[in-house]
Amino acid sequence: MTQLSPHFFGSLLVPVGQTIGMACAGMLLALVIGIPLAIAVATRAPGARAIAAGLSALRAIPDLTLAILAVVLLGLGPAAGIAALAVFYTAMVGKVSAELLLAAPVPPVDALRATGSGRVGLATFGLIPAMLPDLLSFGMYAFECAMRASIIVGAVGAGGIGTELVGAINALDYARAAAIIVVLVALIAAVDTFGIAVRRYPRTGFVLLAIGVLTLWIDRPQLFALSHAFVTFAKMLPPQLSLPELGALPRLLWETAAIAVVGTALGALLGFAFGLVCARNIVPFAVVALVRRVLDTARAIPEVVWGLILVVSVGIGPLAGILALGLHSGGVLGKLYAEAFENVDRPPVLSIAATGASKLSTVGFAIVPLAWRTLGVHTLFRLEWNVRAAAVVGMIGAGGIGQALFLSQQLFFYKAMAAYVLITWAIVLAFDAFGERARAARLSAEGGRPRRRSGRTRARSRTRSSDRSLCDGSAGTGRFRERPPFEGRAAPSASARRSGARKSRRSASRSMPPNASARYPSRRRTSPVPRAP
Amino acid sequence: MERTLTRGTALVLFGAGAVAAALPARAAASLRVGMIPDAGATQVSIDEKAPLRDYLSAKIGRPVELVIPTNYNATVEALGNGSLDFAYLGGLTYLKARQAYGVMPLVQRISDRQFHSLFITQTGSGIEKLTDLRGKRFAFGDVASTSGHLMPDYALRGAGIDPDKDMTVRYTGNHPATAKAVESGTVDAGALDESVFKALLDGGQIDKTKVRVFFTTPPFVDYVWAARKDVPAADQTALANAFLALKSPADDKILTILRGTSFVRADDAEYATLRKIALQLKLL
Known part of the structure; x- marks a missing residue:
């Protein structure tokens, strides 16, 4: 076992720099491409519907799958990581920004339109200034997600600290692997802290853009090695599987589904146990603080990194995938469940307590039943996310369709690889659609409450889905939120403002999921961003 | 005022980005040499190979950059898209790189002409021959x-075992991981590169008392240093000569990194048998 010398940590500087650079450059490209697309959608330019649909569909390809494709097309190193992140986050930035812009207050925009302002003018002077705080907050959230993604895309050869980690694990150098994991968790924490600073002083964010520009500059030869990319892409067409591969497909899909479902169940179990001992209305604060640190750590380590560790310790196969998903989901769900317990209506809890019930009975007969529905929604979201995650951890040795994808890539059977990519994509899309329906069913089952009665009702129903988080609910792990987002906001929510808007506009925006603009946590509670006048 | 300033900064930065993207790429002055990650790929393992890098750049008279991609595929694709000039490839990866991108074989260790795979298992497992698997x-x-x-797959099929049907198979990704999986008992047996296994035992990373060899494959031709086909002939010759000049014991430090004793010229004709086997097993 080699020593952990200062030189070792010195040698990590380049990979860490690459990881940060990939996240910045990927986000920069995503903003440059995504924002104009979002404006096109929001101003209903010709083809807006097609663009919106395209962005939604693109978002369903898991980031690690994109990274494998990018490594094949662009070669090793950060260029591939940048490309994969750029595609994934263009879809995310485009889709969410469009939804945010559509939620802008209507009268000023109409006034602008009346002056004969074009689409660019509408966006520059009407939509964007109105939604700037939301856009900034979302942008920073997206960046935190990109940072995590930037670490994990390294696992398939896209450069950065993820690549280092895989290398150290493959070389059986566990001391170094452990050190890299510590560096990685510190990096995630640092980015989250920086994110809070950016929300407070938005101009500091330009540091990130500068890093992005620099990284793009350094990696430009690979990024523009397009002739090779086209040649390789041609080798993927048409996607096809041989008969034995088709025969193995049901087993692969079953394995991936099992990893997702059992992993989520394990996560829910862990989350429930830890959530109970992490809710301030249940246990003393000292315990809460301690358990939160545990959950923060479990959540800060992405599934793929858990997977890499577990593949070594419990062996290659679905068990490693299940445990990886379970541990990470446990961290995420533990936090969400704890918040759900803390946010239950107080009167029923007090009345149970007033009967002289023990703490245990109060929890069992009031808090848990009251929070039950919320727990269900969180778990469903988690399951949906874990379908992606199950496909992704497969690529690092946990079995299922992800592993088949990885092996076909390794053997240069690109037609089969392309087929597996398409199948993964179809599965994720199908599950997303299924989740959307399941949630809609749950919401409409909520006692037939009129959906559009007040901004607050809507805000609250959206709160439940806010942790659907486009990366996976693990970003912004630095601190717990005091309250779910949007409930503590002084300003009326975007949707409340919109609810007084013209009918035509409402019906137009309904083609987007109504809760979309709230799917990321807002930190404005602590850090007001200067508003546009 | 504040917003104008911000917007101005943004414009400058985006402008810089656009200019950066538009400028043509400079020709790389250094030679980029890659190695398949047969024993792990990290910045650290590159640092450990620093003597090799220094030796090569001294011999060739050009700066040399050593790259270890995370997997075998990436190494070959890097030769294809020009991000590597030379690479150390395994037999099968060489065949794939030759087929896809026409790479040129240069040199190999003398042992690579008569290479063996080892089948290993736990000391007390009771597995003595291939059919026990x-x-x-x-x-x-x-x-x-x-x-x-x-080659292990080929040997198993020769013994009447179909790895797809008669065993539960895992791919660990590299040789040390296979050794570790056998040592820890995660699998009952495994097959790996003889030179890596020896290095692991010598380095103490694998416990000699826990693992034993129960089968050695017949010899076959394996690893080779190859050049991207567009690399100038002078550079190809320079790299080949640098390896051929390695002599024990003077260059033992570098030969240990390469897990070899001396180098000989390599030739595509040697790979005919391996190519046939790879096609037969549908791995090519």
Whole structure:
């Protein structure tokens, strides 16, 4: 076992720099491409519907799958990581920004339109200034997600600290692997802290853009090695599987589904146990603080990194995938469940307590039943996310369709690889659609409450889905939120403002999921961003 | 005022980005040499190979950049898209790179002409021959590895065992991971590169008392240093000569990194048998 010398940590500087650079450059490209697309959608330019649909569909390809494709097309190193992140986050930035812009207050925009302002003018002077705080907050959230993604895309050869980690694990150098994991968790924490600073002083964010520009500059030869990319892409067409591969497909899909479902169940179990001992209305604060640190750590380590560790310790196969998903989901769900317990209506809890019930009975007969529905929604979201995650951890040795994808890539059977990519994509899309329906069913089952009665009702129903988080609910792990987002906001929510808007506009925006603009946590509670006048 | 300033900064930055993207790429002055990650890929393992890098750049008279991609595929694709000039490839990866991008074989260790795969198991497992592996959990290395997958697979089929049907197979990704999986008992047996196994025992990373060899494959031709086909002939010759000049014991430090004793010229004709086997097993 080699020593952990200062030189070792010195040698990590380049990979860490690459990881940060990939996240910045990927986000920069995503903003440059995504924002104009979002404006096109929001101003209903010709083809807006097609663009919106395209962005939604693109978002369903898991980031690690994109990274494998990018490594094949662009070669090793950060260029591939940048490309994969750029595609994934263009879809995310485009889709969410469009939804945010559509939620802008209507009268000023109409006034602008009346002056004969074009689409660019509408966006520059009407939509964007109105939604700037939301856009900034979302942008920073997206960046935190990109940072995590930037670490994990390294696992398939896209450069950065993820690549280092895989290398150290493959070389059986566990001391170094452990050190890299510590560096990685510190990096995630640092980015989250920086994110809070950016929300407070938005101009500091330009540091990130500068890093992005620099990284793009350094990696430009690979990024523009397009002739090779086209040649390789041609080798993927048409996607096809041989008969034995088709025969193995049901087993692969079953394995991936099992990893997702059992992993989520394990996560829910862990989350429930830890959530109970992490809710301030249940246990003393000292315990809460301690358990939160545990959950923060479990959540800060992405599934793929858990997977890499577990593949070594419990062996290659679905068990490693299940445990990886379970541990990470446990961290995420533990936090969400704890918040759900803390946010239950107080009167029923007090009345149970007033009967002289023990703490245990109060929890069992009031808090848990009251929070039950919320727990269900969180778990469903988690399951949906874990379908992606199950496909992704497969690529690092946990079995299922992800592993088949990885092996076909390794053997240069690109037609089969392309087929597996398409199948993964179809599965994720199908599950997303299924989740959307399941949630809609749950919401409409909520006692037939009129959906559009007040901004607050809507805000609250959206709160439940806010942790659907486009990366996976693990970003912004630095601190717990005091309250779910949007409930503590002084300003009326975007949707409340919109609810007084013209009918035509409402019906137009309904083609987007109504809760979309709230799917990321807002930190404005602590850090007001200067508003546009 | 504040917003104008911000917007101005943004414009400058985006402008800089656009200019950066538009400028033509400079020709790389250094030679980029890659190695398949048969024993792990990290910045650290590159640092450990620093003497090799320094030796090569001194001999060639050009700066040399050493790259270890995370997997076998990436190494070959890097030769294809020009991000590597030379690479150390396994037998099967060489065949794939030759087929896809016409790479030129340069040199190989003398041992690579008569290479062997080892089948290993736990000391007390009771597995003595290949047919004992029926129904067992078995570890191959990287799916694109010659000594970690192709040749062991061929040997198993020769003994009447179909790895797809008669065993539970895992791909560990590299040779040390296979050794570790056998040592820890995660699998009942595994197959790996003889030179890596020896290095692991010598380095103490694998416990000699826990693992034993129970089968050695017949010899086959394996690893080779190859050049991208567009690399100037002078550079190809310079790199080949640098390896051919390595002599024990003077260059032992570098030869240990390469796990070899001396180098000889390599030739595509040697790979005819391996190519036939790879095609037969549908791995090529």
